[in-house]
Structure formats: C-alpha cells, structure tokens
Amino acid sequence: MINMFKKLIGWLKRPHGWALIPFYMFTAACIAGAIVFSIIGQDKSYGFVAYIFYALAAITLGYSVYTIVIYVPSAKRKVKEKLKSYKFTANVLEDYDFKTTVFALLSFVFTVAFAVMNLVSAIRYRLIWYGAISAYYFCLILFRGGVLFANSKCAKKFGGDAEKYEKCKWQIYLASGALLIVLEFAMVGAVTQMMLSERPAQSGEIMAISNAAYTFYKIIMAVYNLIKARKLKNPVTQSLRNLNFADACMSVVSLTVLLISTFNDDDTAMAVHYMKYSVGFFVCAWIIAIAAFMIIRANKKITSLKEEHTNEQGRQI
DSSP states (O other), X not given: OHHXXXXXXXXXXXXXXXXXXXXXXXXXXXXXXXXXXXXXXXXXXXXXXXXXXXXXXXXXXXXXXXXXXXXXXXXXXXXXXXXXXXXXXXXXXXXXXXXXXXXXXXXXXXXHHHHHXXXXXXXXXXXXXXXXXXXXXXXXXHHHHHHHHHHHHHHHHHTTOHHHHHHHHHHHHHHHXXXXXXXXXXXXXXXXXXXXXXXXXXXXXXXHHHXXXXXXXXXXXXXXXXXXXXXXXXXXXXXXXXXXXXXXXHHHHHHHHHHHHHHOOGGGHHHHHHXXXXXXXXXHHHHHHHHHHHHHHHHHXXXXXXXXXXXXXXXXX
C-alpha cells in the first residue's frame, strides 16, 4: 500500500504515459460542466453545482498546465538538437547576424504585402489615410531591401579583406542613417494624416485589443533586439534593427489612432486628441534622433578606420 502511494506521488510529480489522456478529457469535461451549469443553473436550486465544476476545472486545468510545462525544457532541447542538424536552421540559431538577415527578408515580404493592401484600400475607398500609410511602407521596403542588397554586394566584393569589409559595413550604416531621415518624411506624412483624420474603424473592441497586444509585443522585441544588436557591434545588423524599431514606432502611432477611434467618447475628445498629437510628435522626434546618432557615429567610425589605415601604411614605409 505504501509502495503504491509512493508510486502515485512519483507519477504526480512527473506525469507521463497514456494516463494523461483520460485526465485531459476529465479536465475538458469539468470546463464544459462549469460553462453549462453557469447557463442553465441560474436561479435554480442546483446552481451551486456550477461552483463545484469551477473548482474542479481550476484544479485540473492548473495541473494540466503543469504536465505540459515540465516537459518544455526537454522538448525545447530536442527541437534545438534536431534543428542544429541542418545547416540553415543551425545558422539561424547560432549566428545572430544571419538570424537578423533572415528575419529581415521575412519582414520585407510581409511589408510588401501590407503596403499593397493599404494601396488597394486607398484606391478602393479613396482615402488619403491609406495612401499615406502605403507610401510609408513602400519607403520602408526600399530601405530594408537596399540594406540587404548592399550588404550582399559588400560581402561578395570585400569578403576576403576584413578591413575593407568593415569600412563598407559602416558606409551602409551611414547610408541607413540618411535613408532613415528620408523615411522620416514619409512617416511625418502618414502621421499627419492620422492626426488630421480619423481612421475608419474596421473592427470592434476585441480586434483593437488584439492589435494592441501585438503592437506592444512588437515594440518590446524591437527594443530588445536594438540593445542586443548594439552589443554585437555589427553595423549592418544594427541598421536593420534600427529600421525595425522605426517600424514598431509607426505601429504605436497607428495603434493610438485605432484605440481612440474605437473607444473614444465625446466627453474626452479634446484630451485624446492632445494624446494623439503628443504620441505622433514623440515618435517622429525619436526617429530623427536615431538617424542623427547613426550619421554622427558612422562618420566618426569611418574617419577612425581611415586614420588607422593611414597609420598602418606609415609604419610599413
């Protein structure tokens, strides 16, 4: 009896096997019972049954999550080992610069789709708002594509010369700063349209909240990757991450307008308009500051590399 009890405790600590299937089915039944009795048991003598099902659902659901979570580390390790057996996925996992390039290509494809979608909406609904957003994203496409193309050409041309390759990457970084200012003009146009006109609300509150959750995730990841790229000291990677951050900032402005158009009421109209203007101004000012920093930093680095090259030639003479 004691041995059986110990085995049960051991299994509960590390659940496994076919026994989990009926347990998951029981969990689903408890959740369904809680929902059903909540509906049919209102103002009935058996309404208390819903609370029993709620308690059972909470316990079983909590334990179900536990049975999944305890295997996440080992499952993650096995998936990583499998992915590392392939050259492409191994590079994505282990080389952050390569990973940045791959995701930049994916972002390029999605940005093209999003820009075309807004352009079609601008033509179909005859709204300048969509046209301004489309223009901004087409500038984003040119910027991201230009950085990827320039880096590819640079790697082919100077891949065998580390010094020239490093200088070329900083020149890409310098050009990125200049292009970010061009992108800023497109952003100002789009932001101005969002400030002066209301975006037609195409979705309800649930979609607006979902959009908010995705935008917050996007800005958090953009900031995280911005900091990580800075530590790795690869100017091309930093250029792409700065671009992603600018994209995320634009999403914040768009989200602000969407939330205001969805949840705004007449009593707070003036306050929310001030908030909208403040967010738009802050985003534009922040992107200009990043562009200026990139240009100044790139110029200093390129000058430093030239001086090092000159000094090296002097020592050889």
